Amino acid sequence: MANTRYKDVLLKAGKHTGKIAKAELTTSQYCQNNKNPNGDCLSVWVDVYNTYNERKRLFDNIPVNNLLKLNELTDSLALAPCSSASEIVERYDLEGQTVGVIVDVYTSKAGKKSNIVRSYDSLKEETFETSKDEYDDIPF
Numbered sequence: 001m002a003n004t005r006y007k008d009v010l011l012k013a014g015k016h017t018g019k020i021a022k023a024e025l026t027t028s029q030y031c032q033n034n035k036n037p038n039g040d041c042l043s044v045w046v047d048v049y050n051t052y053n054e055r056k057r058l059f060d061n062i063p064v065n066n067l068l069k070l071n072e073l074t075d076s077l078a079l080a081p082c083s084s085a086s087e088i089v090e091r092y093d094l095e096g097q098t099v100g101v102i103v104d105v106y107t108s109k110a111g112k113k114s115n116i117v118r119s120y121d122s123l124k125e126e127t128f129e130t131s132k133d134e135y136d137d138i139p140f
Contacts, residue, residue, distance in 0.1 A: 009056040018048040023094035031063040042085040060117040076120035
């Protein structure tokens, strides 16, 4: 295994599997807006390992008013949806949970590339099973 710090690893864009290292309510200036003036957010740290077993730690601050992304997180963990970030923290122990993350590669104005969490996704593969008889009565 290479002696690589997690910051030096760049993951390919796409779906990855990670483990939640930390999840807590906090504030971030990047989450401030008219509906969230304090910048309250759910800070989620996700550790993802590449094919060389090098760790990349992804930091995701989900604004408390972004219920879509908050519930993407709970859905990816096969947990019931919640109405707030504080409800997620109160109901569930997220640390150590395995989660599906959709990762993007971000390039800063200075040209430095890094990874960001675009969204969360289920680890289960979606399959649709139908029986042949189900379509027998459809006139085509």
